[in-house]
Amino acid sequence: MSQKTKTAIKAIAGFILAVALIFMVVSLSLASAHDRPLVDEWKSWVQEEEVQETPEDNTTEDQETDDIVDGELSGQGDLTDMEQVEDYSDIEIVA
Numbered sequence: 001m002s003q004k005t006k007t008a009i010k011a012i013a014g015f016i017l018a019v020a021l022i023f024m025v026v027s028l029s030l031a032s033a034h035d036r037p038l039v040d041e042w043k044s045w046v047q048e049e050e051v052q053e054t055p056e057d058n059t060t061e062d063q064e065t066d067d068i069v070d071g072e073l074s075g076q077g078d079l080t081d082m083e084q085v086e087d088y089s090d091i092e093i094v095a
Helices: 003-033 038-045 059-070
Strands: none
Touching: 003 038
């Protein structure tokens, strides 16, 4: 092998070693700062899907849903009165 090839191989190996060393230092530092094992620290880096828990007492949301079903949200009142329903029959849809 030529001297250039040997130098290139050493440079690549040195770069890989430097990246591995920096990775381990950062991993150990973060694991120590968060008081958890190294593997658990690595697992925390992976984006997990978060599940939001809804509280059991959703009375406000339930009330709004009931109001929408009853047609009383935002003062709409009873939608059986035909004067309140707008007529869109004259709209022409152009595609």
